[in-house]
Amino acid sequence: MNNLQIKAGDNYLASINTLTKLFITLFFSIFIVFMKDEKALIFLFVASCLYVLPMKKFKAMLIGYAMILLMFISSIGFSYLLGLFAKRYGLKEDFVMLIPFLRVGFMINLTLALTLSSGIRKLINVLKTLRFPRTIFLPTIVIFRFLPSFINDVKQIHESIKIKIGSFNILTMISKPRLFIRLMIIPSVIRALKAAEDLSAAAELKGISGINKITNSNPEHWSLKDVLAFIILSTVVCFAIILNRGEI
Amino acid sequence: MIEFKNIEYNYPFQKEKVIKNVSLEIKAGEVVLITGESGCGKSTLAKIANGLIPHYFKGNLEGEVKVCGNDNSDTTIAEISKNIGTLFQDPEQQFFCNDVYSELSFAHEVQGKNIDKIKTSVDKYSNLFEIEKILDSSIFSLSEGEKQKVALASILSLKPKCLVLDEPSANLSPEATEQLGKEILKLKEQGFAIMIVDHRLYWLAEIADKVLIMKDGEILKSGGFEILHNSQTRDDFGLRNSSVLVENKVNSSFVNGLEINNLTFAYKNKPAIFENYNINFQTGKIVALCGANGIGKTTLSRLITGLLSTQKGVFKLNGEIIKTKDLLKKTSLVLQNMDHQLYARTVADEVDGNFNLLKQLQLAEFAERHPQSLSGGQKQRLVIAAAIAKKSEIIILDEPTSGLDGKNMKIIGEVLHKEAKKNKIIIVITHDLEFINKCCDEQLTIKKRSIL
Numbered sequence: 008m009n010n011l012q013i014k015a016g017d018n019y020l021a022s023i024n025t026l027t028k029l030f031i032t033l034f035f036s037i038f039i040v041f042m043k044d045e046k047a048l049i050f051l052f053v054a055s056c057l058y059v060l061p062m063k064k065f066k067a068m069l070i071g072y073a074m075i076l077l078m079f080i081s082s083i084g085f086s087y088l089l090g091l092f093a094k095r096y097g098l099k100e101d102f103v104m105l106i107p108f109l110r111v112g113f114m115i116n117l118t119l120a121l122t123l124s125s126g127i128r129k130l131i132n133v134l135k136t137l138r139f140p141r142t143i144f145l146p147t148i149v150i151f152r153f154l155p156s157f158i159n160d161v162k163q164i165h166e167s168i169k170i171k172i173g174s175f176n177i178l179t180m181i182s183k184p185r186l187f188i189r190l191m192i193i194p195s196v197i198r199a200l201k202a203a204e205d206l207s208a209a210a211e212l213k214g215i216s217g218i219n220k221i222t223n224s225n226p227e228h229w230s231l232k233d234v235l236a237f238i239i240l241s242t243v244v245c246f247a248i249i250l251n252r253g254e255i
Numbered sequence: 256m257i258e259f260k261n262i263e264y265n266y267p268f269q270k271e272k273v274i275k276n277v278s279l280e281i282k283a284g285e286v287v288l289i290t291g292e293s294g295c296g297k298s299t300l301a302k303i304a305n306g307l308i309p310h311y312f313k314g315n316l317e318g319e320v321k322v323c324g325n326d327n328s329d330t331t332i333a334e335i336s337k338n339i340g341t342l343f344q345d346p347e348q349q350f351f352c353n354d355v356y357s358e359l360s361f362a363h364e365v366q367g368k369n370i371d372k373i374k375t376s377v378d379k380y381s382n383l384f385e386i387e388k389i390l391d392s393s394i395f396s397l398s399e400g401e402k403q404k405v406a407l408a409s410i411l412s413l414k415p416k417c418l419v420l421d422e423p424s425a426n427l428s429p430e431a432t433e434q435l436g437k438e439i440l441k442l443k444e445q446g447f448a449i450m451i452v453d454h455r456l457y458w459l460a461e462i463a464d465k466v467l468i469m470k471d472g473e474i475l476k477s478g479g480f481e482i483l484h485n486s487q488t489r490d491d492f493g494l495r496n497s498s499v500l501v502e503n504k505v506n507s508s509f510v511n512g513l514e515i516n517n518l519t520f521a522y523k524n525k526p527a528i529f530e531n532y533n534i535n536f537q538t539g540k541i542v543a544l545c546g547a548n549g550i551g552k553t554t555l556s557r558l559i560t561g562l563l564s565t566q567k568g569v570f571k572l573n574g575e576i577i578k579t580k581d582l583l584k585k586t587s588l589v590l591q592n593m594d595h596q597l598y599a600r601t602v603a604d605e606v607d608g609n610f611n612l613l614k615q616l617q618l619a620e621f622a623e624r625h626p627q628s629l630s631g632g633q634k635q636r637l638v639i640a641a642a643i644a645k646k647s648e649i650i651i652l653d654e655p656t657s658g659l660d661g662k663n664m665k666i667i668g669e670v671l672h673k674e675a676k677k678n679k680i681i682i683v684i685t686h687d688l689e690f691i692n693k694c695c696d697e698q699l700t701i702k703k704r705s706i707l
Binding site: 126127128152155159160163164166167168169170171173189190193194197198201205206207208209210211212213214215216217219220221222223224 | 368
């Protein structure tokens with residue numbers, strides 16, 4: 008089985024300071040709310056793909072995109088049905104319906120990049136340095152830790168389905184959504200609930216709720232890569248704003 | 256050190272008490288074994304001892320629990336955890352970090368210890384459990400046995416005064432179990448109070464000072480280890496044997512079945528696990544596939560199933576060459592994590608309505624229930640039933656009896672024998688000596704350079 012975590016030296020993302028990556032994720036999670044133009048959102052989505060691609064976690068990305076696609080197709084279906092009864096709620100001709108899904112895709116990319124390229128210890132150190140209140144700090148840590156576990160669970164569920172019914176790919180997911188929900192979604196949801204419970208219990212037993220001072224045994228340093236990351240971030244933000252204002 | 260006084264407990268939204276009037280005391284330097292049928296409340300007792308009940312899992316807990324003199328109800332889990340270390344039944348449940356080094360150092364960092372002390376501790380305990388070579392590995396890439404070693408090393412490095420071990424031998428090889436036994440004896444001499452919850456009994460004969468046998472949430476019998484030598488007691492409580500002989504199974508000469516020639520396989524950027532191995536599995540036999548933790552047993556099962564592709568090697572089934580992609584159609588594989596393998600709406604749907612099979616595995620009464628609502632032992636039997644229902648020529652089971660009591664182990668053995676008689680190839684990856692002795696016909700042991 009492949010390692011889920013990217014180690015420093017494996018690619019550029021792992022060697023960027025965790026604080027930089029956390030800042031990028033937090034900044035864009037707010038920034039994206041103000042982006043309403045489809046061109047700006049498509050640009051941001053493509054930029055985030057380029058940001059996350061060097062991690063080579065293609066399967067994790069594809070699973071995320073497949074889920075978005077499934078939700079998008081469902082929303083089109085329901086809008087069409089609504090349109091049969093009330094025209095103003097029906098399918099829109101422009102890209103309005105795509106906007107929330109582009110936002111979700113963008114955030115999936117940023118979250119994958121942050122969680123899979125930074126060890127949990129680094130994330131805890133950064134969150135502790137930023138002095139987040141415990142009510143935000145603890146759930147955030149569990150969420151970050153949850154993602155690799157969940158990806159691992161999805162892989163194993165996919166493997167179990169292959170054993171049971173043979174091939175099961177994206178095409179099957181789209182052509183047989185009911186089968187996809189039963190075979191993939193239900194066990195994934197059940198595993199997600201259990202993983203969340205197990206991780207929270209593990210965190211408690213490790214004494215996380217009683218943290219006062221945490222030792223940083225692997226301190227991170229700033230490098231030119233972080234400066235470069237901030238330059239690229241500023242460029243992307245400027246270009247997205249220009250696109251959003253319809254100036255191009 | 257660990258004291259329970261008149262403990263009664265029921266989970267939230269459930270009227271029935273899962274623990275009824277339990278009182279026990281584990282003193283410093285004492286090892287107490289708690290055993291009983293699956294679902295009798297053993298693991299719940301472990302959760303009460305480490306404070307997860309009532310601090311994390313709510314419900315109604317009555318009575319008094321003290322660890323090192325402190326009342327658990329007035330102490331936070333973080334404080335309780337400094338005195339008591341817990342090894343879960345599934346070690347993955349207790350990992351919070353993604354790699355082994357981080358897992359070993361994390362709890363020390365959280366306690367704000369000095370960097371040098373943390374490094375010394377990681378070195379010491381990784382050496383002790385022989386996990387130095389996997390310190391950089393992701394926890395998801397470890398074998399179940401390796402996970403158990405990492406979990407134990409992580410707990411012991413925190414130097415608690417008490418230990419709760421829930422099925423500690425479930426995924427360990429006999430050699431690793433023996434090693435674990437020696438470590439527990441050392442800890443006992445150092446004055447640890449140790450609570451062990453286990454179905455496998457033989458390895459605790461020289462270790463346990465007291466045995467408590469539970470049924471339906473109550474302690475019904477207690478005494479020294481000798482009470483487990485009574486076969487009537489074992490039958491009454493569905494327990495496993497108190498002693499196990501290491502038998503050498505004589506393998507019959509290969510006539511017909513699965514033939515694997517020149518098998519060569521390595522994970523990407525890793526050294527080869529198999530290099531020109533030749534392995535045969537005889538039709539109509541239950542073959543135990545053994546070997547040390549992390550040697551490649553599960554990898555071999557994935558190769559046979561076709562989930563992994565070999566770099567080199569030829570598979571022949573009953574004399575005919577079979578392609579990797581066709582292996583998947585002819586094989587059923589029961590993996591260790593049951594939740595990943597259950598998808599149907601009802602238990603009956605999971606086995607395509609084969610009620611006879613459900614009856615054999617004592618699951619018929621749950622036929623209309625959702626598979627995910629079953630207990631651990633019931634799910635374990637159901638995934639085996641589902642694999643059999645697929646009617647494959649090859650059935651591979653990865654540690655099917657880990658965490659199973661004597662009664663359920665016997666049931667699974669009987670069902671597998673019936674399947675083998677239908678000219679099927681049954682491969683059981685197992686460390687369970689009792690299961691090998693009672694239920695397997697042949698035994699193959701994977702070594703570093705060969706298969707014996």
